[in-house]
Amino acid sequence: MKPNLIIFDEPLFYTEGLSKLLTEGEIFDNVRICNSTATLSEQLSYQPPEFLMLGSRALVLTEIYKLVQDLVNQHQNIKIIVIGNFFDVTDIRKLFEKGIKSYLDTNCGCNEFVKSIAALSSNLVYICDSAKERMMDFLSHKQVHQRHQIECLTKREMEVLKLICDGLSSKKICEKLFISINTVETHRKKILMKLNVKNSAGVVKYAMENHMIE
Template sequence: MKPKLTIFGEPMLYTEGLSKLLTQSSLFNTVDLCNSYETLEENLQGKPPEFLMISSNMLMLTDLLKNVEKITAQNKTIKIIVIGNSYDIMDIRKLFNKGIKSYLDKDSRYDEFLKSVQALLSNEIYICDYAKEKMINFLNTDEKKQKLHIQDPLTKREMEILKLICDGLSSKDICEKLFISINTVETHRKRILLKLNVKNSVGVVKYAIANHIID
């Protein structure tokens, strides 16, 4: 049996047009429109829809988060699609934590909405391409920051030893090259591992390559 869809959004010109389009697509059994939270609450009573689409222009983000949590607590099987307003990655993550199953952005195309519906019908989640791109950029930026960030910077001597480790020199080779005791070399090694948060020389080399200390 085809699922029911409720659209909570405005303006009515937009929602009515979308409703007619979706009815013609034969994806849903019925498509109901709600343009106030009171009518939405009435719609969710009794036999709630399987799908609920919420437009971000209906609620402030804080209210949206609260109401998504409330709706999903009362209706465990409901699948919520949020049409966001260029939300950042952390806010999108909060929405999923509260219980939404799909995030589309205001500029998402109709074909993405259809992909979203198909994903939800298969009990999967869906994130639009726009949000995915933002997520990838966020992760890449965060990864770069982690690579470059050291709470306790390496000293000039530790940097010198790091480069020699990357050249494949043993502690004995390093102590002979720098004219220092092997115990001093081992102490520097331990500090380098600790500062870079790596476990061995392989980790040291990976760090050096990632941060262009060596080619």
Template sequence: MRPRLTIFDEPLLYTEGLSKLLGQSGIFTTIDICNCPEALKLLLKDDPPEFLMISSNMLIFTDLYKSVENITSANKSIKIIIIGSDFDIIDIRKLFNKGIKSYLDKNSSYDEFIKSIQALLLNEIYICDHAKDRMINFISNEQDQSKIHIKDPLTRREMEILKLICDGYSSKDISEKLFISINTVETHRKRILLKLNVKNSVGVVKYALENHIID
């Protein structure tokens, strides 16, 4: 029996075009389009599809992560495909840990999208070539580099922000959660990077993992 697909994305012109292309492929029995969270929530409650494509156009990463967690908790059989915006490898790992079955970047082609669908039909997982190459490089760097040692200990506030960075929160999210300005968050971020001697949030997460600050 052919599965059903729901596309959660915008703009409508793009989603309708993709729906017609996929309709010609004959892979799915029906293809529904949702372009607001309320419509998606209602559909998942009343008649959940077998396949669900979610674009990062619709949600910031923290909300996307929570949505995946909620969807997979309630509907374990749904195969979720994420169309990301060149997400960090750590973030991609988090999404797979929460139950997504496929990750594609925005530069992935239609043919690669079809390849991912075919993999999911075989109960396999799929990660696009672009993200796969970055993941291999990331793992290689992890193996080559020794543990990070810091000269100055992190303050309690810096440690709090470090944990939020590892959870995928943006500076805006952190400022709202801790009731501090974005400028203050950015100042803390710079100090954390300096103390850990890393260049970006990936280095921060590596430090946290290696020192068992997060699992």
């Protein structure tokens, strides 16, 4: 038996055309359209579908966050697909944290949509190729930035960092390295600034995540 789908988006001619295309393509048994949260709530109460597609034309991003969270709390079995207007990597990540199962950019074709449905039907998640490329670029630039931050640390700052990670106080560090406590505090401040963290806990977390300590 084929699944059901609700499309929540605007404008009407777009959603009607998409509904017809998906129904004729024999992907879904039934495709319903909603253009308001009130109608969507009514449709979900009447007959919850297996899939729900949320478009970014009908709602702003903050509204999508809230709607996804509410839907996941009320209808845990519905697999939510968000069609975003080339959302940032951090926005996409937050949507998955809220509970969506698939993200597609607005330029995705029907083939990629069908792939996402197949993935979700197998209890997997799906991210379109263009969004994956943005994620890879983001991670690549982040890694380069992190390497640059690490390389900016002097030999002495690295020594102080490792002792901070060992849990030593500034007093203990100055005794171990035979330097004044003012010098230790200066090194601490520079380490915080270069690693862009707020405190010693942040230093330890950063060092562990970037394998700066054994």
